[in-house]
Structures are given as structure tokens and as C-alpha cells.
Amino acid sequence: MFTANAHTPAKTTSPSAVTPFYGYAAISFLVAGILLFIYSSSFNGHYFHPKILAITHIMALGWGVMIILGASHQLIPVLIESSLFSVPLARLSLFLAGTGIPLLAYGFFIFSMGWEAQWGGILINSAIIAYLVNLVLSMRKSQSNNIHAIFVLTAAFWLLLTTLIGLALVYNFSYSFLSRDSLHYLPLHANIGIAGWFLLLVVGVATRLIPMFLISKYQRPRLLWSIYLLINAGMAGFVLNFLYLRQSGLYFLPAVMIGLSLILVGYYCYQCYRMRLRKKVDEQIKISLLAVAMMILPVILLIIIIGAMQLSGINNKLALLYGFVIFFGWLTAIILGMTFKTLPFIIWNKMHHSFAANEKTPSPKDLFSARIFTAMGIAYLPGFVLFCAGIALANTALLRSGSAFILLTAILYNWNVMKLIRYKSKKP
Amino acid sequence: MNIITNDTVQCEKAMAALREVIDPEIGLNVVDLGLIYQLDFDEPNNNIYASMTLTTQFCPMGASIVDGVKQALNTAFPDSEAIVSLTFDPPWRPQRISEQGQKFLNQ
Numbered sequence: 001m002f003t004a005n006a007h008t009p010a011k012t013t014s015p016s017a018v019t020p021f022y023g024y025a026a027i028s029f030l031v032a033g034i035l036l037f038i039y040s041s042s043f044n045g046h047y048f049h050p051k052i053l054a055i056t057h058i059m060a061l062g063w064g065v066m067i068i069l070g071a072s073h074q075l076i077p078v079l080i081e082s083s084l085f086s087v088p089l090a091r092l093s094l095f096l097a098g099t100g101i102p103l104l105a106y107g108f109f110i111f112s113m114g115w116e117a118q119w120g121g122i123l124i125n126s127a128i129i130a131y132l133v134n135l136v137l138s139m140r141k142s143q144s145n146n147i148h149a150i151f152v153l154t155a156a157f158w159l160l161l162t163t164l165i166g167l168a169l170v171y172n173f174s175y176s177f178l179s180r181d182s183l184h185y186l187p188l189h190a191n192i193g194i195a196g197w198f199l200l201l202v203v204g205v206a207t208r209l210i211p212m213f214l215i216s217k218y219q220r221p222r223l224l225w226s227i228y229l230l231i232n233a234g235m236a237g238f239v240l241n242f243l244y245l246r247q248s249g250l251y252f253l254p255a256v257m258i259g260l261s262l263i264l265v266g267y268y269c270y271q272c273y274r275m276r277l278r279k280k281v282d283e284q285i286k287i288s289l290l291a292v293a294m295m296i297l298p299v300i301l302l303i304i305i306i307g308a309m310q311l312s313g314i315n316n317k318l319a320l321l322y323g324f325v326i327f328f329g330w331l332t333a334i335i336l337g338m339t340f341k342t343l344p345f346i347i348w349n350k351m352h353h354s355f356a357a358n359e360k361t362p363s364p365k366d367l368f369s370a371r372i373f374t375a376m377g378i379a380y381l382p383g384f385v386l387f388c389a390g391i392a393l394a395n396t397a398l399l400r401s402g403s404a405f406i407l408l409t410a411i412l413y414n415w416n417v418m419k420l421i422r423y424k425s426k427k428p
Numbered sequence: 429m430n431i432i433t434n435d436t437v438q439c440e441k442a443m444a445a446l447r448e449v450i451d452p453e454i455g456l457n458v459v460d461l462g463l464i465y466q467l468d469f470d471e472p473n474n475n476i477y478a479s480m481t482l483t484t485q486f487c488p489m490g491a492s493i494v495d496g497v498k499q500a501l502n503t504a505f506p507d508s509e510a511i512v513s514l515t516f517d518p519p520w521r522p523q524r525i526s527e528q529g530q531k532f533l534n535q
Contacts (some may be wrong), residue, residue, distance in 0.1 A: 012488045074488070081485050212484065215454065215533065217522050277522050278533045280453070345488055350451060352492070363452050 013073050017090035017422055022343050024185055025335070026417040028062025033403070036328075036387075040399040043391050047320045048183055051257020052133045056107055060193065060329040061101045061124065065159070067335055068201060069093055069131055071342050072152060076135065079208055080149040082142035089134040097127035104170075113173035121167035128160050138325055147224045151204020154232065158196025165189045188242050190302050195204035195325055196235045197260055199295075202263050203227060206292065210269055213285055213341060214276035223268055224286070230261035252307045252384035259299040266292060282365070287337030287377060294330045298322055328383055328406060336380060336413060344368055347420050367423050368416045379405050386401035432466040439467050442476065443484075445504035447535075449496040451488055456495060456532050459534050462524025466516065474508045481520045490514070 032055050040053040052365045071091045077083050080278035100123025104107075107117025135156055139149060166189050169182040178185065210216075232345065241250045281289075301322045308315045344364035352361050357377055383405025390398030433439040446464060447457040458464055458480065466479040478497060482490045494512055499508035525533070 013489075078484065078488065213453070215483075215522055215525075277525060277530065280533075280535060345453065349488060349492065361450075361452070363450075364456065 006398065011133050012346075012349055013077060013090075014133060016093075017075045017084065017087045018070045018346055019343070020094055020098075021066050021073070022339065022417060023294045023421055024094070025067035025070065026414045028058050028066060028101070029416050030333075030407075032058040032063060033407040037400070037403040037407045038402040039128050039324060040390070041396050042182045043320055043324075043387075043399050044292070044394050046316055046398060047323065050108055052320075054105045056110040056327060058101070058105050059331075061097070062105070063335070064198060064327070064331050066097060066101070066118075068198075068341070069097070069127075071338070072135075072201075072205070072379060074331070074342065074346055075205060075209075076149075079146070079152060080139050080142040085134050085137035085141060087337075089130050093127045093134070095127075096123045096130060100124040100127060107177070113170050116166075117170045118174075121163070121170045124166055125160070125163045128156070128163050130162055132156050140190075147221050147228065148208040151200055151207075151228060154228070155197050155201035155204065157381075158192055158200060158201050158235070162189060162193035162197055165192065188239065188266075190323070190388070191238060192235065195231060195238075196329060198326075199258070200228075200231055202232070202278075203261075206266055206288065206334070207265070207272075209338070209341070210288065211272040211276075211287070213278075214272055214281065215278045216272045216276045218275040220268065220270075220271070223264060227264050227268070230257050230264070234258040234261070237381075238353045246329045248309050250308070251309075252303065255299060255302050255306060259296070259303070260293045262299055265295065280343040281375060282371070283377065284337045284341045288334055288341070291330055291333035291337060294325075294333055296327060298326050301325060317391060317394070322389060324387065329373045330385075333380070337378065339413070340365075340368060340373060340415065343420050344419065345386060347423050349356075351423060369418050372412050372416050372419075376409055376416070380409040381408075383409055431464050433468065437490060438469045441503060441504060442444040442467050442478075445500045446497060449493065449500050451483070451493060454483075454533075456529050458493060459528040460529030460532065462520065462526065463493070463527070464497075469508075476505055476508050476510045478510060478512045479515055481515055483520050485516050485519075486504075 028197045034052065035055050035058070039055070042049050042051045069090075073084055084162035100120045102120070102125060105119030107113060107120055108115075135153060139153060142149070166186065168178065169185055169189060170177045172182045172185075174268060207227075211218060237257065238251065238254040241247060241254070252311040254302030269289060273289065301318060305318045305322060342423060343368045347367055348362075383402050384400070386398050386405060389395070390400075390402050431443070443459050443464075449458045450456065451458065451461055454461065458532065461483070463482065464478065464480050465479070469475075469476040470477065476513045477500060480494070482493065482495060487493070494514060498510045498512045501512075502508075519525075
């Protein structure tokens, strides 16, 4: 018994392949918060505005993608039950994306699709290819390809497609090689990124982590497969209609499929919550569960947008609201919660591993300030609601006050993330 | 939470020591969490064999928890050497959590 089935504990990914991504994402959120505060009145105008494009890309790439890349380098071993293929490749992704994102954002900010945006796009695409190679080679080593890993892998392919389309749109500004202008293809680029990458990945990871943290007995891989198929079929239908069929009424179909998948995700998370052994749910998981509930908001907005399109074309306010709800709502809420369920463990492992787990060792949740975390949650909710109201009512005062709360959220988030990254252990 | 052992008296002492080893995420000790499968005491050779599991095979805290178990046994039995092996056959199930553990989680 002691030798036949003996295992060694999993080698965790080196923190150097993970924590810099968290630091980068935190600073990106702060930069986006500052820009949102300064240029909040831009949200009274058209969504295709240089400052809005810059903020959106900082949020989508610097905040969303970077934190997901970093976290997934740590989570891949948990998901696929194997170690990460290459730490240097992970560092290469960080370097390439970390250089490319500010270049691209600056290109949007000054609305010049010249060398800054072009090189930014090339570097970002190279980073995603490096990430994808690392992911595929890690999975090839693994003997356990579970549904969660399939979600992550498929999401990464959608991400590459998103960034490749993005790069094509940047070049299309200068060389006009596509049949229509870049603005026409924006919904394709945005929705593939939102549903194909973010949604698929968040669902894949959340359905693994939420039951794990709640110690839930609920397991239903077939339900997860149904969700996976609904999202991917919905996305494939959307791409097909956008490129070939071009029937605006047909957009309801993918929207309904994605909406249905979200209802199933909500049901899955609710069942995990109901069948949990751990009755006390901490604040981080509460925010993450709130984010799961918030997933339905963009779908409702999308269905309204498609309905409005039948009558009077794309409604600008609804399109702005849709983007804001996704990047500053759902995605931000899940990151705010999950950061403090993942980063403290990474730091704890680095600092306290040699002392081993005992009652004298501080627990991971002791490594950041719970009070700052609560204050961050309190600042975030009014910020989100006020800014949404500001967009809907085209009210600059509401936009400004909402963005002030979001900036405060970003400052408090950075405070805790930097406290974690700079944490030095005291020998017990 | 059934622990197989060849010495119930020594096992009680070992379990008391192992209750000091905490899963950092859950805050519950490894005994009540049901991570310990077997404790065998080889007195002639002064060895203690512990077989244990983790809640998931790639638990990021795994190495630390295993080290904690080894240290706790070596401290409780200073004349013996603890040899800890990790197994996932059978895999851990929430049903392995003891009554005290469930009370703790219900708090």
C-alpha cells in the first residue's frame, strides 16, 4: 500500500509565472479606472470613441486577459491534473502581452492605427500563441482531459481568433483589405472575445473552483457538456450569420442559446451551493456568485439590442451599456472575488511551505486585509450602478460619481494585491 | 473517517498530533477532513507509515500538508521516523469528513 500507489504532491507552478500577471492586471485596472474618471463624459457619445476604445482594451486585455493568463498558469495543474509545460513560455507570454497592450491602448487613445497599434496587435497575438502552445503541450502531458480543461482550451482558441480579427481590423484602417470598414466587423471581434473567450473560460474555471471551495457534493459533467455545446454552437451560429447569412432576425438564436447556457450555469452553481458541506460562505465566494448571477444582464441587454436593431439599427446607449456591464460588471466582479481566492494561496505556498501547515502558520486569508476587501466591495456596487444609470440617462454627474467609486475600487484592489505581492513572512 | 491501523493506542496519540495539521483553505485539520487513510506502527524498526490523500490530486497546498503530517508525527514520536505516502486510490470524497468536521463546516 505504501509503495504501489504512491504519489508525490503536485508541483505547483513557479510564482514567477503567475504573480507578475496579477500585478500587471491590477495596475491595468487602476489605469482604466483613472481614464474612466477623467473621460467619463465620453460615455455620453458614440461607442466608437478613441478614449472608450482605449479603456475597453485596457479592461479586456490588461485586466481580463492578463489576470486569466496568470491564474490559468496556476490553475492548469488543478484542471488537467498535470504540471504546466513551460514556465519560460509563460514568462514570454507576459513579456509579449505586457509590451503589446500599452502600445495598442495608446494607438486607440490617440486614434492612430499606425505602428503603435500594429505592433501592439502583433505582440499580443504572439503572446496568445505562446500561451496556447503552453496549454496544448501541458494537456498533452496530462492523462486526465476533463471537461473543465476542454473549456479552457476551446476558450483559448476563441481568444486567438478574437485577437487575430482585432489585428486584421487594425491593419484594415491603413490598407483596406477587408470588404467592409473596420467598424462593421467590431461586433464580430467583440462578441467572439466576450462569449467565446471570457464566458467559456469563466464557466470552465468557475464550475471547477466554486464546488471545490464550497466543498460541494454536486457533480454533473453531462450538464457541463450541454453548457459547453450551447455556448460553442451559439458562437458558431453567430459567426455564420454575421459573415454569410446576414439576417438580423437570426441573431436571436445564438443569443437565446447563450442565455440558456447561462441559466444552466446558474442552476449548476445553485446546486453546488445547495449541496455544499461548508455552510459559511466567505466574501470572495459571495462576490464570485454575484458575478455568476450578473452574467444574465448582458444577455438581456443583447436581446434588447437585437430587438431594437429590427426597428432602428444599433442603439448606441444600449451598446455602451452592454460593453460596460460585461467589462466593469460581470468580468470585474468575478476577478475581484477570485483574485483573493487564488493569489493568497500562491503567495502562501511561496512563503510558508517550508513551515508546513499548522495552527501557528497564518492562513492564506490572513495575508491580505479583510477590511480593505470589504471596503472594495462596498465601493464597487454603487460605482457600477451609478455608471450604468449615467449611460442610460446620458447624465455626466452620474457618470462622474460612478467612475469615482470605480476608481476607489481599483485603488483598494491594488492596495490588497500589492500587500499580497510584497508580503514577507515572519518565521512562526 | 475510518483510519486503518495495527495499533489503536498509538493511533490515538498520532491522531491527536495530526489534529494540529490544518488544511489552510478549509481551516479544518487533516484527521477530521478524512485525509488520513492508514497509520501503521513498525516498532522494531522505529518507523511510522502513514497513508493519506488530498481533497484533489493537484491540490496546490498538497506538499505543505504532507510536510505538516510528517513533522507532526516526527514531533509526537521523536524516536521514530514518519514515512508518509500519498494515494488517490480511493479518491477523497466529502463523505470522509468526520462528524466534528461537519460541525465545524456548519458553523
